[in-house]
Amino acid sequence: MEILNTATALQARTEEWRRAGQRIGLVPTMGALHEGHLQLVRAAAQECEVVVVSVFVNPTQFNNPDDFRLYPRLPEADAELLAPAGCTALFLPSVEEMYPQSTVLQFSFGKLEQVMEGTHRPGHFNGVATVVSKLFHMSRPHRAYFGQKDLQQVTIVRQLIADLSFDLELVVFPTVREADGLAMSSRNRRLSAEARAVAPRLYAALQLAAQRSTARAVSPEEARQAALDYLAAEPAIEVEYLEVADARTLQPVTEWQETKTVALCLAAHLGGVRLIDNLVVTL
Numbered sequence: 462m463e464i465l466n467t468a469t470a471l472q473a474r475t476e477e478w479r480r481a482g483q484r485i486g487l488v489p490t491m492g493a494l495h496e497g498h499l500q501l502v503r504a505a506a507q508e509c510e511v512v513v514v515s516v517f518v519n520p521t522q523f524n525n526p527d528d529f530r531l532y533p534r535l536p537e538a539d540a541e542l543l544a545p546a547g548c549t550a551l552f553l554p555s556v557e558e559m560y561p562q563s564t565v566l567q568f569s570f571g572k573l574e575q576v577m578e579g580t581h582r583p584g585h586f587n588g589v590a591t592v593v594s595k596l597f598h599m600s601r602p603h604r605a606y607f608g609q610k611d612l613q614q615v616t617i618v619r620q621l622i623a624d625l626s627f628d629l630e631l632v633v634f635p636t637v638r639e640a641d642g643l644a645m646s647s648r649n650r651r652l653s654a655e656a657r658a659v660a661p662r663l664y665a666a667l668q669l670a671a672q673r674s675t676a677r678a679v680s681p682e683e684a685r686q687a688a689l690d691y692l693a694a695e696p697a698i699e700v701e702y703l704e705v706a707d708a709r710t711l712q713p714v715t716e717w718q719e720t721k722t723v724a725l726c727l728a729a730h731l732g733g734v735r736l737i738d739n740l741v742v743t744l
């Protein structure tokens with residue numbers, strides 16, 4: 462596995478791979494890798510001759526300076542995990558390399574960004590769209606791999622690909638979970654023992670709302686409230702939002718007949734660590 466630190470080096474290799482007719486798979490990450498990331502890398506390695514994994518804690522997508530400061534950074538451990546998973550090239554740029562002019566582009570994704578992460582993390586999707594666009598240009602992937610855990614991100618990246626005519630296929634990989642249901646996330650490392658013990662409740666709450674939804678015995682708001690009540694029983698969990706949304710448009714669902722596939726999405730704080738999760742249910 463080669464390690465590339467500059468855009469110029471990555472672009473030069475990209476040209477060589479393309480000229481040799483090799484398919485390039487890109488897996489963008491912020492590092493502190495776990496099994497969820499590694500499954501994306503393995504999937505890319507099955508489908509592409511070249512797998513580029515970027516590890517970059519992107520400052521422009523953080524609205525909370527403490528979240529950025531405390532985000533886990535483990536580049537040596539990441540490199541050791543990536544080679545056996547099938548990564549060809551690890552792209553590990555500095556902030557100066559990615560933002561030589563400190564420009565953050567302004568994007569507009571309309572209603573898609575006026576809900577959930579978009580409203581609760583102002584500027585977040587501008588930062589994501591900026592860095593993802595730059596990574597797409599530098600590595601010119603045939604396929605780009607993203608996780609369903611960040612469902613709104615996937616929806617916005619799909620829109621970005623269409624809006625900017627990126628010639629690539631978006632691959633969305635299902636959420637990889639711990640045995641007790643907790644969605645794997647780099648931020649899980651920051652959970653205290655007490656917070657980790659109650660964290661599986663997030664997924665359990667989504668499953669509860671999903672059961673109510675599929676039975677259609679209750680309204681979307683009642684399904685949502687059942688999940689909120691379940692979470693309220695655990696004082697260590699502070700819910701930021703919990704939405705029953707149309708899985709395609711991400712807009713809130715108020716009546717079941719409006720939509721066939723709903724996404725149950727939540728963000729919650731556990732002892733100072735903010736986690737998100739979602740469950741997509743076809744009615």
Ligand SMILES: Nc1ncnc2c1ncn2[C@@H]1O[C@H](COP(=O)(O)OP(=O)(O)OP(=O)(O)O)[C@@H](O)[C@H]1O
Binds near residue numbers: 501609
């Ligand atoms: N549990 C998971 N299952 C599948 N894909 C995942 C999982 N966790 C992260 N990913 C995906 O990996 C890519 C990189 O994500 P990222 O580096 O932000 O990791 P993360 O674990 O989501 O960290 P955090 O949520 O703490 O930022 C994203 O496309 C993300 O959706």
Ligand SMILES: CC(C)(CO)[C@@H](O)C(=O)[O-]
Binds near residue numbers: 489490491519593
């Ligand atoms: C896509 C991404 C790598 C952009 O910084 C990040 O948002 C993430 O890790 O999901």
Ligand code: BAL
Binds near residue numbers: 522614
């Ligand atoms: N996994 C999404 C990136 C972020 O939380 O900033």
